[in-house]
Amino acid sequence: MPAYAVEFTTERGLQRTQFTLDDDRPLGPQVRQILxxxxxxGVVISGTxxxxxxxxxxxxxxDTTQAPQQLGINPQRTIELHMKRRARAVKIPAVAPFVPKGAYAAAVSGMxxxxxxxxxxSTITDLSDALPTYARLDLAVGGMIGVFAGGFIAGSDALRRRTSLPLGVLFGVLLGLVGGVAGGAAGAGLGGVLAPRLTPPGFVVARILAWVVLGSALGLTLGMRWWxxxxxxxxxxAGYGALAGLVxxxxxxxxxxxxxxxxxAFVILGAGVGAGVCAPALRRSVAILELERGSRxxxxxxxxxxxxxxxxxxxxxxxxxATVASVVCxxxxxxxxxxxxxxxxxxxxxxxxxxxxNEDRIAIGDAQYRFRRRRRVSA
Structure with missing residues (x-):
């Protein structure tokens, strides 16, 4: 086994002596044996x-958990033993529940x-020629809600995550149109089946169910954007949309x-669908990274x-x-x-x-990002 020169400081000053070390054993136990x-x-290294x-x-x-061979050290240089002030443990803020701002933003964009x-x-007053029946009117209204709410929700998400805005809006419009028309058609079909058997109060129930179906269809199809x-x-x-449709x-x-x-009613439906496709996903995240301050x-x-x-x-x-860093989970x-x-x-x-x-701040130029954990680190 090679012999290393080991240097340390005592009350008598700097001292040096020779010790043999096994290249294949972790350094820590060998250093403890030296001490x-x-x-x-009767020799004690100076320190408190x-x-x-x-x-x-x-x-x-x-790193004393590794062997000398792993560390790449050799006897040509001296091993120094120092007593240094122990670093104070930094208090890490506890993980606390919070609602990500993206959940609010999704609801607002849907609204x-x-x-x-x-x-x-509401500005189109005379549609009797184009939409002569209530069923066609339901399809048109459902498609209109889907197009605008879907475009706003998916576009807002794209902006928030710095992905392609045109692509996000396009997907939102198309999926929202499909969900709105499908939901409107299903609601109209449900009303057509139930109408002959309904009393006047029953028509109200059928109308409410039509809204539930519309909200569920919109949420389901828009959620496919992030499948x-x-x-x-x-x-x-689908779940949030159905609840919002009920209200x-x-x-x-x-x-x-x-x-x-x-x-x-339109606003509540849009807010519920927007929150549904974004808020639960954010809550399931390991952590949230948010741009807290920009150049402006x-x-x-x-x-x-x-x-x-x-x-x-x-x-x-x-x-x-230019990319200067990446956050990896x-x-x-x-x-x-x-x-x-x-x-x-x-x-x-x-x-x-x-x-x-938790609560680390990342500064890159004028920008500052806030890192907040939603889940504790797994053991």
Whole structure:
């Protein structure tokens, strides 16, 4: 076994002695054996009770869980034993429940799209030639809600995650149209089957059921936009859409100012579908990465940039159009991998992959991102 020169400081000053080390055994147990031999001869390395031992070779701290051969060290240089001040443990904020801003943004975008659909429908007063029956009118209204709400919801999601806006809007419009027409047709068919058997109060129930079917169909088809990322978004959308349709149908059937109740019903349906296809998916994320501050100051809901991080996914962080770092999640652990200079995490410059902890702030140029965990790290 090779003999290493081991250097350390005692009350008498700097000392050096020779010890043999096994290249195939972890360094830690061998260093502890060296310390025991030194104590046996009355030699104690200078330090305080709060200090911890550091093993240095060639100017770098050694990982004592590895063997000398793994560490790439040899007897040509001295092994130095130092007692240094133990680093204080940094208190990591506890993981606390919160509602991601993307959930609000999705609901608001759905509301805006559905309200626009209501405005368009309410301005067209004479459709007797084009839509001579209530069934065709239901199809047209369902398709209108689907087109506008779907385009707004999918477009808002694309903006929030910095993906293609035109592609997001296109998918939203097409899927929303399919869901709206299908939901309208199913609702109209249900009403046609039940109508001969219904009493006047029964017509109200049939109308409410038609809204439930419409909301469920819209949520189901819009959720398919993200099928490859999370197939559960179709079920989420259908469930939230059905619940929103129930509320909308009740409001739509209320007596009084019909235009107000109609507008409110449209808005509730759009908000429910938007929240359904986005909010549960964000809640299932390992963590949320949010752009907290940009070059123009703090970020509001209209300029929101936010990502739900899942295992196996990564998000590229850019500066001046070039990627300078990526946030990668694996096995519920997330780390930042710099690929350029000027990346800081909670005030410290990082140049190597670094694990992120709850409430870390990532600064890249003028931009600052906030990292918040939704789930604790798996053991």
């Amino acid at each position: 025991e031999e030194l104590r046996g001869t 009770a709060e200090d911890e031992l550091s093993v240095v070779w060639g100017g770098r701290d050694l 805006a799209g559905a309200l626009l659909a209501w405005l368009v429908c 490859q990322d999370d197939e559960r978004r179709t079920v989420d959308g 909308a149908g009740i409001l739509y059937s209320l007596p009084g100012p019909s235009e107000f109740w109609q507008a409110l 100051g703090r970020i509001g809901l209209t300029r929101l940039r936010e990502w739900g991080l899942l295992n196996g996914e990564s998000v590229a962080l850019e500066r001046d159009g 694996e096995s519920t652990r997330c780390r930042i991998v710099p690929s350029g200079a000027g990346v800081r995490v909670s005030g410290k410059t990082v140049s190597a992959p670094t694990e992120l902890v």
